[in-house]
Amino acid sequence: MNPAYAQTLRELLRTQQVAALGTLHQGQPYVSMVPFALLPGGSGFVIHVSQLAAHTKDMLSSPQVSLLVVAPPTPDVPVQALARITVQGRAAQIADGAAGHAEAKAAYLSRFPQSADLFSFADFSLFAIWPESIRFVGGFAQATTMSPQTLAEVLNEA
Amino acid sequence: MNPAYAQTLRELLRTQQVAALGTLHQGQPYVSMVPFALLPGGSGFVIHVSQLAAHTKDMLSSPQVSLLVVAPPTPDVPVQALARITVQGRAAQIADGAAGHAEAKAAYLSRFPQSADLFSFADFSLFAIWPESIRFVGGFAQATTMSPQTLAEVLNEA
Numbered sequence: 001m002n003p004a005y006a007q008t009l010r011e012l013l014r015t016q017q018v019a020a021l022g023t024l025h026q027g028q029p030y031v032s033m034v035p036f037a038l039l040p041g042g043s044g045f046v047i048h049v050s051q052l053a054a055h056t057k058d059m060l061s062s063p064q065v066s067l068l069v070v071a072p073p074t075p076d077v078p079v080q081a082l083a084r085i086t087v088q089g090r091a092a093q094i095a096d097g098a099a100g101h102a103e104a105k106a107a108y109l110s111r112f113p114q115s116a117d118l119f120s121f122a123d124f125s126l127f128a129i130w131p132e133s134i135r136f137v138g139g140f141a142q143a144t145t146m147s148p149q150t151l152a153e154v155l156n157e158a
Numbered sequence: 159m160n161p162a163y164a165q166t167l168r169e170l171l172r173t174q175q176v177a178a179l180g181t182l183h184q185g186q187p188y189v190s191m192v193p194f195a196l197l198p199g200g201s202g203f204v205i206h207v208s209q210l211a212a213h214t215k216d217m218l219s220s221p222q223v224s225l226l227v228v229a230p231p232t233p234d235v236p237v238q239a240l241a242r243i244t245v246q247g248r249a250a251q252i253a254d255g256a257a258g259h260a261e262a263k264a265a266y267l268s269r270f271p272q273s274a275d276l277f278s279f280a281d282f283s284l285f286a287i288w289p290e291s292i293r294f295v296g297g298f299a300q301a302t303t304m305s306p307q308t309l310a311e312v313l314n315e316a
Contacts, residue, residue, distance in 0.1 A: 017237045020178030020226050022187035029180035029187040031226040032244055033295075035237045068178050068189040072230060078272055079175045079193045086190055114236055137191075 001146075006154045008138045012071050012083050013038060013155065017111060021047070022066035023058030023091075030058060036067070036129075037111040039104060042155025043148070045087070045129040046094075046104045048115060052123055059091040059127060067129055077139075086135045087151075094126040104128060159304075164312045166296045170229050170241050171196060171313065175269060179205070180224035181216035181249075188216060194225070194287075195269040197262060200313025201306070203245070203287040204252075204262045206273060210281055217249040217285060225287055235297075244293045245309075252284040262286060 001009075021034045032055045034047045045067060049056045059065060071083040094101050104126050109116055118124045131148040138144075159167075179192045190213045192205045203225060207214045217223060229241040252259050262284050267274055276282050289306040296302075 017231065018228060018240065020180075020189050020228070022178075022180040022189035022224070024182075024187050025224075028222045028246070029182050029189075029224045030244070030246065031178050031180035031187075031189055031224040033226060033228050033240065033242045064186045066180070066183075066187045066189040068191060070176060070178070070191050073175065079270070080273070082176065082191065084191045086188070088186070088188065112237070115238070 001144075001150065001154065005138045005142065005144075006157065008083050009085065009136055009151075009154050010157065012069060012085060016069050016071065018069075019045070019047075020068040020070075021055055022068070023055045024062040024064065025054060025058045030054060034067075035112055035115075036069075037108045038155060039107055039128060042152035044089070044131060046108050047127050047129065048108055048112075048118060048124055049127060050121075050123050051125065056125075056127075060093065063091045065089060065091045065129060081140045083139060084137050087129065087131045088133045089129045089131045091127045091129050094128055096125075100128070101126065159302075159308065159312065163296045163300065163302075164315065166241050167243065167294055167309075167312050168315065170227060170243060174227050174229065176227075177203070177205075178226040178228075179213055180226070181213045182220040182222065183212060183216050188212060192225075193270055193273075194227075195266045196313060197265055197286060200310035202247070202289060204266050205285050205287065206266055206270075206276060206282055207285060208279075208281050209283065214283075214285075218251065221249045223247060223249045223287060239298045241297060242295050245287065245289045246291045247287045247289045249285045249287050252286055254283075258286070259284065 019036045036045045067087040134146045177194045194203045225245040292304045
């Protein structure tokens with residue numbers, strides 16, 4: 001991947017804090033907003049959600065999800081050319097005490113320190129989203145499909 | 159609906175220009191970015207998409223879609239409290255010359271005048287998204303379900 005394109009992708013995922021999460025809800029797509037953080041090594045995403053929320057029930061019954069992150073609009077860029085990434089992946093609940101829980105919690109709280117209190121609520125839990133296929137649009141006529149390995153490599157660069 | 163809450167909703171949909179569109183893609187949710195405009199009277203949304211795009215093929219084979227619009231992040235508001243709306247609705251292609259095409263095209267171009275050229279491309283077409291159920295989150299502990307009629311009423315106020 002060319003360096004400028006990789007830099008656009010890193011900046012997108014490091015600076016944006018919310019994603020659009022698509023879940024399967026009673027057989028239909030359902031999109032909701034989720035704050036997200038990156039897992040160590042760029043291997044995936046982590047979200048912290050309430051068992052009371054529709055998307056959480058959806059992920060438990062149908063783990064295939066879609067995650068979209070879009071760059072903020074700026075006056076210089078037509079909206080059609082905004083950088084964005086769609087990650088098709090698998091959501092997996094990370095139980096308190098399970099392997100990876102401490103790392104995922106640390107990654108999440110590093111980005112959202114104000115969410116620490118929510119970790120004492122019994123109905124909130126962490127989910128990892130493990131990428132399976134990725135579509136990145138870096139601008140006009142700059143769409144590409146990439147593997148989870150490539151995404152991790154890009155995120156691990158400085 | 160209280161006036162401040164209605165104002166938050168109007169401002170969200172009048173100022174934001176892109177939405178996250180959830181479609182059913184090979185049986186799984188798929189989320190992509192779409193520029194959107196409001197149809198006259200607040201009765202629905204209009205998007206302009208390429209037949210080559212996955213979401214267009216998805217809408218043609220499975221019209222039930224989900225549309226999420228999120229307020230931009232600001233330093234004063236925790237991301238969890240950002241205003242957002244999820245619209246569950248039905249996507250319907252509006253053929254050139256069909257009823258409503260002129261109004262939908264005008265609404266779209268009023269917001270995206272730079273897209274006029276795309277209307278001469280044979281592979282681009284308009285889709286209306288007709289709301290069926292709506293979930294609006296105006297802030298912390300301010301989630302509500304509303305009908306398409308209520309949404310239209312709110313959008314028709316000054």
